[in-house]
Amino acid sequence: MNDLRLAGLKTTRSTIEVKGITIGGKEIILMGGPCAVESSIQMSQSAETVKQAGGKILRGGVFKPRTSPYSFQGLGLEGLNYLVKAAKEQELLCVTEVIDAASLELVVDEVDIIQIGARNMQNFELLKLVGKSKTPIILKRGLAATIEEWLLAAEYILEAGNPQVILCERGIRTFEPSTRNTLDLSAVGVAKELSHLPVIVDPSHAAGRRDLIASLSKAAIAAGADGLLIETHPNPAEAVSDGPQSLTPEQFIQLAAELGVVAESVKRVFTFGGIGDTLEVLRTQIDRVDQTIIKLLADRMQIVQKVGDQKRLDRVKDTNRQNEIIQRLSNLAAELQLPPDLVKRLYPMIFEFGVQSQIKSKLAQDQVLESALYTLGSK
Numbered sequence: 001m002n003d004l005r006l007a008g009l010k011t012t013r014s015t016i017e018v019k020g021i022t023i024g025g026k027e028i029i030l031m032g033g034p035c036a037v038e039s040s041i042q043m044s045q046s047a048e049t050v051k052q053a054g055g056k057i058l059r060g061g062v063f064k065p066r067t068s069p070y071s072f073q074g075l076g077l078e079g080l081n082y083l084v085k086a087a088k089e090q091e092l093l094c095v096t097e098v099i100d101a102a103s104l105e106l107v108v109d110e111v112d113i114i115q116i117g118a119r120n121m122q123n124f125e126l127l128k129l130v131g132k133s134k135t136p137i138i139l140k141r142g143l144a145a146t147i148e149e150w151l152l153a154a155e156y157i158l159e160a161g162n163p164q165v166i167l168c169e170r171g172i173r174t175f176e177p178s179t180r181n182t183l184d185l186s187a188v189g190v191a192k193e194l195s196h197l198p199v200i201v202d203p204s205h206a207a208g209r210r211d212l213i214a215s216l217s218k219a220a221i222a223a224g225a226d227g228l229l230i231e232t233h234p235n236p237a238e239a240v241s242d243g244p245q246s247l248t249p250e251q252f253i254q255l256a257a258e259l260g261v262v263a264e265s266v267k268r269v270f271t272f273g274g275i276g277d278t279l280e281v282l283r284t285q286i287d288r289v290d291q292t293i294i295k296l297l298a299d300r301m302q303i304v305q306k307v308g309d310q311k312r313l314d315r316v317k318d319t320n321r322q323n324e325i326i327q328r329l330s331n332l333a334a335e336l337q338l339p340p341d342l343v344k345r346l347y348p349m350i351f352e353f354g355v356q357s358q359i360k361s362k363l364a365q366d367q368v369l370e371s372a373l374y375t376l377g378s379k
């Protein structure tokens, strides 16, 4: 792909910095909100949900390119005001889609990120126009666009002078009718192999049904996505568009509560819970940390068992090694503002269980050996 002069892979990956938020860094950025802005109260409630979940960016369409001319076309400027106001109330950033020069002019100074929708991915004049703005652009992959076409569309924006492009995989049209589109998760990896631009995933438009959103979101993070764009509505049953694929506020918050562990598993970070450090939110965070502690202790114990296999039964306990570990970890604890005494009291217990399990396993091995010898002797 010789023509990816600006979008092609560079030695370093690009990050997009918007008002203190980094897209494409270690942190997974959650964006959420309704498909279409419908009212002030709907947007305030959506913003509250996004914030409670730990989301950073509020979405909401005010100019809607709809498949049917008879479908709701968006509230325009009135909707834009609701979106901007709701985002401000919760200290979120906001993103909306533009469809032409007129809508771009209306939103460009109001929102933090501009979206180019799937249907406009190859609207080259529009790409050149947003390329002249200084606002970051989310560029959705076209319904039937190859990854190369998608990256070349990004190239148009970059070439016009705007370096801040975020690619968004949102499902492509296949022969499969069970979902609205087919989420192409391999596109995340391929796009990242070919380009330095951040890649986010919109599972809502891909699936078209809310029951798949949680698993697809987690899979997207595992596949390397830098962020998620997920639809949520205060009352999906009454949404004017995309109700079936919108999560309820509770589902959105629940999903966000589960994203941290997935992010951690691929060496990324997602922090659940923005405001309202309620007892419930804080306890969910503690539960997650505790789960990690126990899993790590189980990993440690397995290694200790292997070490035990290499030692003689009378050499299992190694006080020098224990003291060395305690000293090193006490220093680390002090650096991390944890009382070193915690290490000094906790670790002897951890060692004790390790030593016991090593002894147990050695005795069990001896017994197996003894009975094998006995059987041999009795033959």
Ligand SMILES: O=C(O)C(=O)C[C@]1(C(=O)O)C=C[C@@H](O)C=C1
Binding pocket: 304, 307, 308, 316, 317, 318, 319, 321, 322, 325, 350, 351, 354, 355
């Ligand atoms: O390093 C070893 O020799 C181990 O068996 C591991 C370990 C530990 O838990 O870290 C366990 C028992 C020893 O007393 C010292 C350390």
